Each structure stands twice: as C-alpha cells, then as structure tokens.
Amino acid sequence: MSLTLLLVQGLNGLQLGILLFLIAAGLTLVFGVMDFINLAHGVQYMVGAYLAAFLAAQTGSFWAALALALPAALVVGLVLEFLVFRHLYDRDHMAQVLATFGVILILNDGIKALFGSAPLQVPMPEALTGGFPIMDGLLYPHYRLAIIAGGLATAALLWWLVERTKAGMLIRAGATNAPMVAALGIDIRRLFMVVFGFGAMLAGFAGVMAAPILSVEPGMGDNLLILAFVVIVIGGIGSVRGAFIAALLVGTVETLGRSMMPDLMRLFLDPSAARQVGAALASMLIYIAMAAILAFRPAGLFPVRAA
Amino acid sequence: MMNIQFGRRHALGLAGGIALGGLAAPTVARAQAAPIKIGLVALATGPAATLGTHLRDGFQLGMRHLDGKLGGRAAEVLLIDDELRPDAAVTKVRAALERDRVDFVVGVVFSNILAAIMRPVTDNQTFLISTNAGPSPFAGRGCNPFFFATSYVNxxxxxxxxxxxxxxxxxxxxxxxxxxxxxxxxxxxxxxxxxxxxxxxxxxxxxxxxxxxxxxxxxxxxxxxxxxxxxxxxxxxxxxxxxxxxxxxxxxxxxxxxxxxxxxxxxxxxxxxxxxxSWTPTLPNEQNARFVRDFEGAYNYVPASYAAHAYDAAMLLGSAVTKIGGNLADKAALRAAIKAADFRSVRGNFAFGANHFPVQDFWLAKVARRPDGKFQTEHVRKVYDNVTDPFAAQCRMPAA
Incomplete structure (x- = not known):
C-alpha cells in the first residue's frame, strides 16, 4: 500500500469519524446528562435525511433544505420528547430501551408509509458537485470536504457551548450529578428538554449531511446507532470531548482496518482465505479496540461521572 | 399506552378494509364455479419492499390482462407479505394453504423465503411458482415436480x-x-x-x-x-x-x-x-411493449424484471389453466400444461427445462435516460441464446 493511498484512507476515516461524531454528540449528552438510553437516536438521523430529501424536492435547493430541515428536526425531537421520552426519565433503563425501540419501529414504518420503501436520493448542492484529484484517477468530492468542515465547526460550537456558556455549565453539572443540580433550584426538566431537542437536531444535521452521498432509506440509522454507542462508550458517557476523540478513532480504525486487513492477512494466509478472514476481522476491529480501551479505562477515555 | 393500543387497532382495521376492498373487485365476476385462489407472496415490509411492490404490480397487471380469469374461471389473488422473515412466511403460507385453500402459490423475492416455504407448499401438492428467487439447489438436486420458476437461477x-x-x-x-x-x-x-x-x-x-x-x-x-x-x-x-x-x-x-x-x-x-x-423494458417484442406501456399507465413507474417475471407467471397460469379446461384436480395434467409454457413471454424466447427453470436468453444491458427523463436499462447485446442453467444436469425430477 502506497503512502498516498494510506493518506487517502486516513482522510476517508476522518470523514466517517466526523459523521459519527455528529450522531454520537447528541447521544452522549442525552445518555450522560439524563441517564436516558435513547435507541431512537438513529431514527432521528434518518428523519433528518428524509426531511432533506423531502425539502430538497420541494424547494429545489439543498441549502434551503438544510436550513429548513434543522428546525424541523428540532421540532420532531421536541415532539417526541413531549409525547414519549418525558414519561420515561424516572423509569429504569429496560423501560427506556423498550419504549425507544418502539419509537424506532413506529418511525421506520411511518416513514415508509409516507415516502415508500424505495431508496431516495438527495442531489448534491451545485457548488460542491466536483472533486479534486487526490490521487491518480480518484477524485475526492468537494462535498465530503464540506462534511468534514461542517463537522469540525459543529465540534467547535459544541465545545464553546458546553465549556463556555451557562447552559453548558448546567449540562456538565447535570452529567456529573443531576439530583444536586435540581436541588440547587434549576429546572432540570427544562434542561433535559433543551438537551434532548438539541441532540435530535445534531442527529438530524448528520442525516442531512449524509443524504447526498448515502442512500436515504427506512432503517438507515439503525446500523449507525450501534457505532454511535461504541463511540460514546469509548469516549466516556456524557463527554462531548470524549465523543469527538472516540469518533475520529473509530472512523479511522474502521476505515484503515477495512482497507488494510485483507492485505495484512495475506502475509499469513492464502489470498482467498485472507480476503474472507480479513473482511471478518476488519468488521470486528472496532469492537476489539473498544474492549481493549475499556480494559484499561473502564469508564472510557474521558470519564465524566465520578465513580 | 391506551393511545398506542387504540391507534394500532385502528390501523389494523384500516388495513383489513383495504385488503377487503382489493379482494372484492375480482369477485364481481364470480361465475358458476368457485373462484381459483392464488396466494401471491410479495414482500411489503422493510427496505426491500420495493421489489415486492414490483412483483405484486406485475402479477396484478397480468391478471388484469387476463380479465381476472384463469381458463374461464374467476381468480382471486390473496396477498401475502412474507416480511422477509422465514417463520412469518411459513405461518402465513400455511394459513393460505389450509384455511383459504389456495390453488397456487406464486411470487417470492428472496431465496431464504422460498427455501422456507418450499416444503410446506409442495408437500401439500400445491404448485409453487417462483417469479424471482432461484436458488441453485432447487434447480439441481432439489428440483421438485410441484415447483416452477419463471425467473432464473440466481x-x-x-x-x-x-x-x-x-x-x-x-x-x-x-x-x-x-x-x-x-x-x-x-x-x-x-x-x-x-x-x-x-x-x-x-x-x-x-x-x-x-x-x-x-x-x-x-x-x-x-x-x-x-x-x-x-x-x-x-x-x-x-x-x-x-x-x-x-x-x-x-x-x-x-x-x-x-x-x-x-x-x-x-x-x-x-x-x-x-x-x-434476463429482461429489459426495451426487448423488442409485442408482448413486452404492451406490458411496459400498460404497466406504466396503471402504476406510473418503470417496471423492473421483478415485475416482468411476475407478469409472465400470470400469463403462464392463464395458459396452463385454459389448456386443461379449468379442471385443477388432475395434477399431472396441470403440471404438463404448465411445463408446456404455451404463452408469449415478455422475454421472447421462453421454455421450461427438465428442472422447471426457464430456458431463455440473457442480455448485457446498460442504463439510459429515456426522452421523458425517466431511467431504464436497455439491452446492448445478447450474451446467451436460449441457454439452460448449469444446474439442470443435476436434476433428477422425481415422479410426483
């Protein structure tokens, strides 16, 4: 494998990591601050993608779709909070898992009833359709650079929000000890609602950004949800900084593993076995990495809650 | 919780209403004899449901072209959603066989579903016609006198x-x-x-x-x-x-x-x-032109091969039941009539091999934009002419 290819794969890993971060950031806030397991977070990513598809078809512009999809995703999040999640904060994790799983089923089928089950496409914004030659015969789409830029900007914004504002201070305090925050006279329910809506909007944003390069279809968020959970567990539940580092780590390990494992296995095995074993190992790699990290740091890389 | 319960029951009632509405139409033409019942296994759940929609619409168009009749007898189509779950498929197909007493089971997008319902249907001595899934075992050693495929071996x-x-x-x-x-x-x-x-x-x-x-x-x-x-x-x-x-x-x-x-x-x-x-909308024969034109007229989208093969299955059943004068009791005669494949396929060449899989042409096709802006595959050149699948040689068709 040449150095150029390695760099290209590094960039691909970075981009996957950024996408994961956008999903995991909201998840880690909701899980960390509210101690609430929201399996429906991946569905909110799907809702974002469908909103983008619908609004782009209506307005004819990706940018207009993006601008409208974000508040719409926020509203969807708040409505879900009001209808379902609010009633589950005091229940145990099992009840939350069951109820949010139900939300997955309902939203997946609701989306299917509205839009049909066929995959949809979202056209790329005109200004970002091209790509620049990153290696011989391969273009790196401008749009993917825009995803990276958008993700980094979101990370910076989140850092500022969480570390430098009063709301952020409350969020951090809530993640460390929620009952104490409530005892100090803060309306913790309101804080939860804001955090939840914001998390839903971040997931929706990820969905909008991913829509032009991936296929928009029911259930598209379900697989990413698992990766997002891996990210927040590695990063330390409730830590946005941890989620950022872990997302980049998972994205890079996943991409490099996929591209190098078969070649690596070829050193030990015959080519056809190497391909099969390599592909299988590559898909296990991030879970192995997670196990290894948790073995040394059981609370993740950046633990929030005092043990 | 009450809300959810109510909503669900309401939705079920609605779905039931729709299903009844769909079934009521062909029964208008109910004649002297009881209608022939066809269980159409068409996936309607999950991301792959589009393929089931193509399959369903293709078959329904075929029934429409046959005026809802097989060999002069009214025909009812019972829709079965296999949910892409083998256990659900088996349960529903069993119910169709035992409760509804269907005369044919047609359809199936995915091979694992076909594999699951193969025994229940054929053991019941009911003819099973796959319009898409074609796992190689059923073309080879596992070939079956009650099983036909109008598609291909995968x-x-x-x-x-x-x-x-x-x-x-x-x-x-x-x-x-x-x-x-x-x-x-x-x-x-x-x-x-x-x-x-x-x-x-x-x-x-x-x-x-x-x-x-x-x-x-x-x-x-x-x-x-x-x-x-x-x-x-x-x-x-x-x-x-x-x-x-x-x-x-x-x-x-x-x-x-x-x-x-x-x-x-x-x-x-x-x-x-x-x-x-095996098929594109552009294959130059009269039957295909009619199929594509009427399909788009009825459903407003371009059909894929899932629809074309299902349409062929309807036409195949029409020809077979006509041939034996509508008497489905004589299974051997019915089998011979199906095997004769005496219908005009949208693919042009079509015959059944000894393993009940099609002997047909295969094409290299490429994607093109039509003048109306929609996209379709268009045949470029014939790769195989009237070819038998490579597994047919392994089939020793058992006597039923």
Missing part, C-alpha cells in the same frame, strides 16, 4: 456479466460484493465465466454504506473494469459514490445493482453502467 446473471466481461476483452477486473452468501455466490458466478485476471476481491459488511475506502483501492489498482453485486440501498450508495469519485471511466459491471427498482434513486449517476439481465 447465479446466472453474475455468470452473464462474467461472460460479457470476457467477450469485451477486459484483462484485469476487480470484484466488490457484500460479505454474505449471495455476495460470495455473485463473485463465484462471475468467475465461473471470466477467464482474465481478478486483481482483487473485496468483501464489505452488509451494513456498510460508505465505500470510500474500497473506491480508493480501485483507483490505486486501476483495473480494466469493476464487477459488483450491491442490491437495494447498497446499490444506490455505491453507484453514486463511484460516480462522485470520478471512477466512471472504469467500466462498471454489475448484477441486481442497477435496475428499474433502484434507478429512481440512482438517477444519472448510473448512466451507462452495465448489468447482466
């Missing part, structure tokens, strides 16, 4: 692409498929006819939607062509990303990846991409 389309790549003189080809049984079968099928150099085989997890790492490897290896099998949403993702990465100068060869079910979402990203297939 592996054939991959082999067609392998042969086409060989004919086109591509010396170095790179293969890409999801890491599951059908993906590995696709690669094996392609290699069975392709004799050039396989630069590399890449297997990706079935859930992976971003192929940037694989596309970088393709660019680095610079093959003469790429062959891939990426059904459904995977196909949408790979086609668009392939185009976006500027790789389209490397010929994109595929099977079950670009077809009329996925083209609405792939759009112009798929232009000129190639596929190996």
């Amino acid at each position: 592996d054939q389309n991959h082999a067609v692409m392998g042969k086409a790549a060989q004919d086109a003189g591509y010396g170095r080809v790179m293969l890409l498929a999801p890491n599951y049984q059908a993906g590995r079968d696709a690669v094996a099928g392609f290699k069975s006819e392709y004799k050039g150099t396989v630069v590399d085989e890449m297997f990706t997890p079935l859930t992976q939607m971003d192929f940037s790492a694989e596309l970088a490897r393709i660019a680095a290896a610079r093959p003469d062509a790429v062959f891939t099998f990426m059904p459904g949403g995977l196909g949408v993702a790979i086609v668009r990303q392939y185009r976006q990465a500027g790789l389209a100068s490397i010929p994109f060869l595929s099977a079950f990846t670009v077809d009329e079910a996925s083209l609405p979402a792939q759009g112009e990203a798929a232009l000129d991409f190639q596929t190996g297939t």
Whole structure:
C-alpha cells in the first residue's frame, strides 16, 4: 500500500469519524446528562435525511433544505420528547430501551408509509458537485470536504457551548450529578428538554449531511446507532470531548482496518482465505479496540461521572 | 399506552378494509364455479419492499390482462407479505394453504423465503411458482415436480456479466460484493465465466454504506473494469459514490445493482453502467411493449424484471389453466400444461427445462435516460441464446 493511498484512507476515516461524531454528540449528552438510553437516536438521523430529501424536492435547493430541515428536526425531537421520552426519565433503563425501540419501529414504518420503501436520493448542492484529484484517477468530492468542515465547526460550537456558556455549565453539572443540580433550584426538566431537542437536531444535521452521498432509506440509522454507542462508550458517557476523540478513532480504525486487513492477512494466509478472514476481522476491529480501551479505562477515555 | 393500543387497532382495521376492498373487485365476476385462489407472496415490509411492490404490480397487471380469469374461471389473488422473515412466511403460507385453500402459490423475492416455504407448499401438492428467487439447489438436486420458476437461477446473471466481461476483452477486473452468501455466490458466478485476471476481491459488511475506502483501492489498482453485486440501498450508495469519485471511466459491471427498482434513486449517476439481465423494458417484442406501456399507465413507474417475471407467471397460469379446461384436480395434467409454457413471454424466447427453470436468453444491458427523463436499462447485446442453467444436469425430477 502506497503512502498516498494510506493518506487517502486516513482522510476517508476522518470523514466517517466526523459523521459519527455528529450522531454520537447528541447521544452522549442525552445518555450522560439524563441517564436516558435513547435507541431512537438513529431514527432521528434518518428523519433528518428524509426531511432533506423531502425539502430538497420541494424547494429545489439543498441549502434551503438544510436550513429548513434543522428546525424541523428540532421540532420532531421536541415532539417526541413531549409525547414519549418525558414519561420515561424516572423509569429504569429496560423501560427506556423498550419504549425507544418502539419509537424506532413506529418511525421506520411511518416513514415508509409516507415516502415508500424505495431508496431516495438527495442531489448534491451545485457548488460542491466536483472533486479534486487526490490521487491518480480518484477524485475526492468537494462535498465530503464540506462534511468534514461542517463537522469540525459543529465540534467547535459544541465545545464553546458546553465549556463556555451557562447552559453548558448546567449540562456538565447535570452529567456529573443531576439530583444536586435540581436541588440547587434549576429546572432540570427544562434542561433535559433543551438537551434532548438539541441532540435530535445534531442527529438530524448528520442525516442531512449524509443524504447526498448515502442512500436515504427506512432503517438507515439503525446500523449507525450501534457505532454511535461504541463511540460514546469509548469516549466516556456524557463527554462531548470524549465523543469527538472516540469518533475520529473509530472512523479511522474502521476505515484503515477495512482497507488494510485483507492485505495484512495475506502475509499469513492464502489470498482467498485472507480476503474472507480479513473482511471478518476488519468488521470486528472496532469492537476489539473498544474492549481493549475499556480494559484499561473502564469508564472510557474521558470519564465524566465520578465513580 | 391506551393511545398506542387504540391507534394500532385502528390501523389494523384500516388495513383489513383495504385488503377487503382489493379482494372484492375480482369477485364481481364470480361465475358458476368457485373462484381459483392464488396466494401471491410479495414482500411489503422493510427496505426491500420495493421489489415486492414490483412483483405484486406485475402479477396484478397480468391478471388484469387476463380479465381476472384463469381458463374461464374467476381468480382471486390473496396477498401475502412474507416480511422477509422465514417463520412469518411459513405461518402465513400455511394459513393460505389450509384455511383459504389456495390453488397456487406464486411470487417470492428472496431465496431464504422460498427455501422456507418450499416444503410446506409442495408437500401439500400445491404448485409453487417462483417469479424471482432461484436458488441453485432447487434447480439441481432439489428440483421438485410441484415447483416452477419463471425467473432464473440466481447465479446466472453474475455468470452473464462474467461472460460479457470476457467477450469485451477486459484483462484485469476487480470484484466488490457484500460479505454474505449471495455476495460470495455473485463473485463465484462471475468467475465461473471470466477467464482474465481478478486483481482483487473485496468483501464489505452488509451494513456498510460508505465505500470510500474500497473506491480508493480501485483507483490505486486501476483495473480494466469493476464487477459488483450491491442490491437495494447498497446499490444506490455505491453507484453514486463511484460516480462522485470520478471512477466512471472504469467500466462498471454489475448484477441486481442497477435496475428499474433502484434507478429512481440512482438517477444519472448510473448512466451507462452495465448489468447482466434476463429482461429489459426495451426487448423488442409485442408482448413486452404492451406490458411496459400498460404497466406504466396503471402504476406510473418503470417496471423492473421483478415485475416482468411476475407478469409472465400470470400469463403462464392463464395458459396452463385454459389448456386443461379449468379442471385443477388432475395434477399431472396441470403440471404438463404448465411445463408446456404455451404463452408469449415478455422475454421472447421462453421454455421450461427438465428442472422447471426457464430456458431463455440473457442480455448485457446498460442504463439510459429515456426522452421523458425517466431511467431504464436497455439491452446492448445478447450474451446467451436460449441457454439452460448449469444446474439442470443435476436434476433428477422425481415422479410426483
């Protein structure tokens, strides 16, 4: 494998990591601050993608779709909070898992009833359709650079929000000890609602950004949800900084593993076995990495809650 | 909780109403004899439900062209959603056999569903007609006197692409498929006819939607062509990303990846991409022109091969029941009448081999934009003429 290819794969890993971060950031806030397991977070990513598809078809512009999809995703999040999640904060994790799983089923089928089950496409914004030659015969789409830029900007914004504002201070305090925050006279329910809506909007944003390069279809968020959970567990539940580092780590390990494992296995095995074993190992790699990290740091890389 | 319960019951009631409405129509023509019942197994759940929709609409159009009758007797179609769950499929098909006493079971998109309902249907001495799934065991050692397929053996389309790549003189080809049984079968099928150099085989997890790492490897290896099998949403993702990465100068060869079910979402990203297939909307015969025209008139989308093969199945049943004068009791006569395949297929050449799979032509096709802006596959050249599948030789058809 040449150095150029390695760099290209590094960039691909970075981009996957950024996408994961956008999903995991909201998840880690909701899980960390509210101690609430929201399996429906991946569905909110799907809702974002469908909103983008619908609004782009209506307005004819990706940018207009993006601008409208974000508040719409926020509203969807708040409505879900009001209808379902609010009633589950005091229940145990099992009840939350069951109820949010139900939300997955309902939203997946609701989306299917509205839009049909066929995959949809979202056209790329005109200004970002091209790509620049990153290696011989391969273009790196401008749009993917825009995803990276958008993700980094979101990370910076989140850092500022969480570390430098009063709301952020409350969020951090809530993640460390929620009952104490409530005892100090803060309306913790309101804080939860804001955090939840914001998390839903971040997931929706990820969905909008991913829509032009991936296929928009029911259930598209379900697989990413698992990766997002891996990210927040590695990063330390409730830590946005941890989620950022872990997302980049998972994205890079996943991409490099996929591209190098078969070649690596070829050193030990015959080519056809190497391909099969390599592909299988590559898909296990991030879970192995997670196990290894948790073995040394059981609370993740950046633990929030005092043990 | 009460709300949810109420909503669900309400939805069920609604669904029941729709189903009844759908069934009521053909019964208007109820004649002296009881209607012939057909259980149509068409997937309606999950991301792959589009394929089931094509299948259902294709078959329903066939029934419409037959005026809702088989051999002069009124026919009812009972829709069965297999949910892509073998256990659910078996339960529902059993109910159709035992409670509704269906005379035929038709349809099935996915091979694992077909495998699950194969025994329950054929053990009941009911004819099972697959309009899509064609796992090779049922064409070979597992062939069955009560089973017919109007589609193909799954592996054939991959082999067609392998042969086409060989004919086109591509010396170095790179293969890409999801890491599951059908993906590995696709690669094996392609290699069975392709004799050039396989630069590399890449297997990706079935859930992976971003192929940037694989596309970088393709660019680095610079093959003469790429062959891939990426059904459904995977196909949408790979086609668009392939185009976006500027790789389209490397010929994109595929099977079950670009077809009329996925083209609405792939759009112009798929232009000129190639596929190996048994049917395209452009095949030049009268029956096909009528099928495509009426299908688009009735359902307002371009049919894929799932629809075409299901349409053929309806026409096949019509011809067979007519031949035996509507008396379904004589199974041997019915079998002979089906085997005769005395109907005009949208594919032109069509006959049944000894294993009850079609002997037919296969085509190299490519994606094109029609004058009305919709996309479809168009046949380029015939790769196989009246070919029997390679598994037919293993079939010793048991006497029923």
